[in-house]
Amino acid sequence: MTGAQDVLTATARVAFERAERADLRALESLLADLSGSTAPHHRAWHLALRAMRWSFDPKGAAPTPAETAQLMGAAGSDAEALLHTSVVMERIAFCMLDAPTLNAWVDLHAALVERTDGRDGSDVGLTVARLWQRLLTGGFTTLDEAAGAVLERASRTSAASIVIEVTVIRALAALSTGNLDEAVDLARRASRMAQAESLPHQEYLASIVLGRVRRYSARPHLALHILAALERVAPAYWAGWIGWEALLAGGRGAPLTASPQASPDASPNAVSVQAERALRRVLEAAHRGDRSDFDEARTQLEAAARAWPPFAMEATALMGALDPLQEEVPPAIRAWCSGETAALPFGLHGVSVSPSEDPQMETATAYVLGRPKKPGRRFLVPGLAFLADLPDVGELARDAARSTPGRTETGLAALVLAGEVGTTRDEFFRRVYGFKFVPYRHRAVLDTLCHRMRALVGEAGEIRREEVEPPTAPTTDAEAHDDSSPASAIALTLRQTIVVPDMRCILPTADRLLRALAVVGPTSASAAAEALRMPLRTIQAILQQLVAEGACTIERDGRRVAYRIQDTTFTEVTVAEAKSEGASPP
Numbered sequence: 001m002t003g004a005q006d007v008l009t010a011t012a013r014v015a016f017e018r019a020e021r022a023d024l025r026a027l028e029s030l031l032a033d034l035s036g037s038t039a040p041h042h043r044a045w046h047l048a049l050r051a052m053r054w055s056f057d058p059k060g061a062a063p064t065p066a067e068t069a070q071l072m073g074a075a076g077s078d079a080e081a082l083l084h085t086s087v088v089m090e091r092i093a094f095c096m097l098d099a100p101t102l103n104a105w106v107d108l109h110a111a112l113v114e115r116t117d118g119r120d121g122s123d124v125g126l127t128v129a130r131l132w133q134r135l136l137t138g139g140f141t142t143l144d145e146a147a148g149a150v151l152e153r154a155s156r157t158s159a160a161s162i163v164i165e166v167t168v169i170r171a172l173a174a175l176s177t178g179n180l181d182e183a184v185d186l187a188r189r190a191s192r193m194a195q196a197e198s199l200p201h202q203e204y205l206a207s208i209v210l211g212r213v214r215r216y217s218a219r220p221h222l223a224l225h226i227l228a229a230l231e232r233v234a235p236a237y238w239a240g241w242i243g244w245e246a247l248l249a250g251g252r253g254a255p256l257t258a259s260p261q262a263s264p265d266a267s268p269n270a271v272s273v274q275a276e277r278a279l280r281r282v283l284e285a286a287h288r289g290d291r292s293d294f295d296e297a298r299t300q301l302e303a304a305a306r307a308w309p310p311f312a313m314e315a316t317a318l319m320g321a322l323d324p325l326q327e328e329v330p331p332a333i334r335a336w337c338s339g340e341t342a343a344l345p346f347g348l349h350g351v352s353v354s355p356s357e358d359p360q361m362e363t364a365t366a367y368v369l370g371r372p373k374k375p376g377r378r379f380l381v382p383g384l385a386f387l388a389d390l391p392d393v394g395e396l397a398r399d400a401a402r403s404t405p406g407r408t409e410t411g412l413a414a415l416v417l418a419g420e421v422g423t424t425r426d427e428f429f430r431r432v433y434g435f436k437f438v439p440y441r442h443r444a445v446l447d448t449l450c451h452r453m454r455a456l457v458g459e460a461g462e463i464r465r466e467e468v469e470p471p472t473a474p475t476t477d478a479e480a481h482d483d484s485s486p487a488s489a490i491a492l493t494l495r496q497t498i499v500v501p502d503m504r505c506i507l508p509t510a511d512r513l514l515r516a517l518a519v520v521g522p523t524s525a526s527a528a529a530e531a532l533r534m535p536l537r538t539i540q541a542i543l544q545q546l547v548a549e550g551a552c553t554i555e556r557d558g559r560r561v562a563y564r565i566q567d568t569t570f571t572e573v574t575v576a577e578a579k580s581e582g583a584s585p586p
Contacts, residue, residue, distance in 0.1 A: 008033060009078070012045035016084055019052040020161070021198045027053060040074040044081035047071060051088040055201060058236050063089060065104040072112060079116050086112065087125050091165075091201060094132040096237050096270040097307045106133060124153055128162055131169050138309030140176040147173065164193050164202040171209050175216060176310070183213040188550055204234050208241060212347075215249045220350030220507070221514045222551055223249040225565055240272025247279050248314065250350030271307035278304045279315070283351065286322050289385025294323075314346045321348060324369045324379040324499075325386055337378050339368070339417030339431075342504040352381035353507055364409075366505035370416035370461075372494045378417065378502060387499060396456050396500045406503065407432060408452040413502035415453070415463065415492035422464070422491020431504075450490070461494040509534070510542050514551065514565055522555055522562040 015030050027049060034046035051063045068085055071077050086109040093102035106129045113126045127150050134143055147169045154162040171186035190206035207230045215223040227246045234242065278301035285294035298319055305315035313332060320326060320333040321344070335341045344365070352365035367384060369377045387393045396412060414431045415422070422428075429437035429446060437446070454463050466489040509532075516531045517523060523531075529539040543563050546552040555562045 008037070009041060009045060012042075012049060012081070016045075016048055016052060016081075019049070019056075020201075022056070022200045024053070024056065040071060040076045041078035041081070043074075044071050044078040044085075048081040048084040048088075051085045055088050055092055056235055062092075065089075065101075065108050069108055069111075072108070072115070079112055083109070083112050083116075083122050083125065087129070090129045090132060091205075092237060094136065095205070095241060095272075097136065097241065097272040097275070097311070098270060099133075099136045099307065102129075102133060102136060106130060124150060124157070124159065124162060128165055128169075131166070135169065135172060136308060140173055143176075144170050144173040160193070160197045161199055161202055164190050164197070164199065165205065167193065168202075168205045168209050171213060175209075175213050180213060180217045184210070184217060184549070187213050200233075204230060204238060208238070208245065211245050211249070215245060215350065216347035218344075218347070218349050218508045219511050219514065219551070220249040220347070220353060221511050221518065222565070223347075223350070224251050225514075225518065227251070237270065240270055240274070240276045243276035244272070244279055244311065247276070247283060248318075248348060248350060250353045252283070271304060275301070275304040275307060275311055275315075279318075282318070282322075283382065286382040287385060289388050291386065291389065294386075314348070317346045318348055318351065321366075321380045322351075322383045323386060324367075324377050324383045325389065329377075339376065339378055339414065339502075342502075344505065348380065349507060349511075364501035364503050364506055366502050367499050368413040368416045368502050369497070369499050370492075370494050371497045373420070375419050376413075376416035378413075378505070384499070390497055392496060394460055394496060394498045396460075396498055407449060408456055409501050410503045411449050411453050412457060412492070412498075412500045413504070415490065416494070416498070416500065418491065420491060420493050422489050425465075425467075425488035425490050428490050457492070457498070460496045460498050461492050464491045464493065465489070509538070510546060510551075513539065513542055513546070517552070517563060517565050522564040524560065524562055528563070 012030060012034060015027060018025070019027060031046060031049055031053070034042050034049070037043070037046075047063050047068060054060075054062045063085055068082055072079075072082055086105050090102055090105045090109065093099075093105060106126070109126050109129055113122050116122055131143065131147060131150070134140075134146075147166045151163060151166045151170070154166060167186055167190040171183045171190065174180075174183035174186060187206055187210035191203065191210055194200075194202035194206050207226055211223040211226040211230070214220075214226060224246060227242055227249065230238070231242050231246075278297055281297035282294060282301050285291075285297050301315050301319075302312075305311040316330045317333040320330040320337060329337045332345060336344055349365055353363070364381070366378050366380055369379060369387070384395075396409065411428075411432050414428060418428070423431075425446070426437045429442065432449070433445075450463060450465060457463065512532060513528060516528055520527070520531060525540045525543055526536055528543070529536040532539065543552060547554060547563070552563045552565060555564055
């Protein structure tokens with residue numbers, strides 16, 4: 001009998017290792033064999049395998065810290081199996097942003113490590129779990145340094161899953177400090193390692209973080225591309241976080257909890273799901289201009305988003321960017337709303353762009369609201385619906401027959417944001433055109449712009465210019481670039497409320513190009529340039545940048561070169577193979 005028990009334990013250990021790589025063959029029969037035994041070590045392995053099965057197919061009751069603690073106190077229980085259970089459930093708790101459950105598992109994990117004296121590297125797994133805890137509480141300070149120490153130790157012991165998870169943690173830490181290039185590099189590295197090691201749960205982690213950092217780096221379409229691949233295979237408990245990222249990247253389809261992989265009884269009350277649902281309701285209310293529903297959903301969102309500080313910051317910034325009538329602008333979004341910067345923080349670019357929008361259209365993602373005697377206010381496109389509450393709002397566009405607004409609208413937006421006191425001519429020119437004003441070169445350009453702005457604003461306001469220039473043209477380069485003359489000024493005084501698109505806040509050309517590639521499939525640079533109606537050299541330069549970033553790959557067929565979207569190495573788990581073996585697909 002003892003020999004049979006040892007064989008069953010050994011079989012369970014091998015089955016767990018295979019299940020980590022999505023090989024679920026014979027798992028059900030082994031669980032049945034283990035459930036028929038009352039031996040504590042068999043019950044421990046039954047719990048570990050049950051946790052692994054639930055991680056792929058979350059149906060029924062998940063293992064709990066309480067039943068694991070009960071087994072830990074039983075004589076003859078297997079600490080290795082209980083450690084495996086803790087590691088699996090800690091990862092799930094983090095993915096669901098469930099801090100109380102994660103804390104309970106970490107406490108149990110710590111007790112197990114103390115019991116085993118950290119043998120077989122069990123203390124490394126505990127350290128990673130505590131890094132998950134720090135992430136959930138927003139403890140990003142020195143997080144990368146702590147993760148680096150764990151990474152070095154895990155690399156020496158060839159603990160592939162820990163190396164990948166720590167790399168994911170470092171990517172999130174880099175994102176928190178604004179180091180987007182490093183965050184993208186780390187997330188892509190983690191994704192490639194997880195694929196090479198055939199570790200699906202680590203792939204899920206790497207992929208959602210890669211989607212997140214791509215959203216932050218103004219690549220919302222690329223983020224949706226990654227998230228769509230993840231959605232097709234990830235277990236149901238991922239739905240809340242995936243849905244949050246997809247909504248902020250511009251996805252507005254059916255709730256992701258309705259995907260084929262999702263189970264209706266898989267943690268519908270998880271905080272991540274609550275946050276996703278509240279965010280969806282906020283965005284839908286904003287698009288409808290339903291103030292009552294928006295305010296109610298906003299309260300729900302603020303409460304649910306507290307589950308994770310990065311979510312809370314994004315939610316707060318989004319409310320400030322969506323509602324043009326909100327008096328108190330959150331500090332995190334204040335510089336953008338006031339026009340001090342055109343860089344939209346927290347990766348909110350996709351909120352104003354529909355995934356189905358024509359990539360040829362260079363559409364503004366933001367408008368500026370101007371009211372007499374009040375400071376100008378920039379806001380995201382969905383907030384336009386709220387302006388129905390204001391009487392006699394004039395939306396200014398120079399020519400309805402044009403496909404996109406242009407410099408005239410942008411100039412007005414800059415003047416509205418400058419307020420009635422206005423700004424210097426040089427600063428105005430720099431904000432509209434992006435480079436320094438040189439009087440003898442750019443005077444005619446500015447005169448033309450002011451003429452067009454006056455025609456566009458009409459009776460709604462008055463543009464005032466106060467010119468102070470040297471009486472003669474410069475005779476030397478030094479005089480041409482001399483900034484010692486008194487500054488000229490330009491200002492707009494409004495008589496009525498207006499709203500105007502700000503073309504400084506447009507979706508980056510790189511993301512528009514990715515959208516075009518998604519529509520037409522693999523294509524050449526010349527075909528992409530024609531589709532976007534842009535110069536070939538511009539498109540070629542952007543494609544080279546995307547290839548260098550890993551967002552596109554090159555396909556060669558003889559002399560023909562085509563480009564394809566390829567920002568993620570995420571691979572779908574081989575569901576067909578699992579079915580052919582008679583196992584439940586992951």
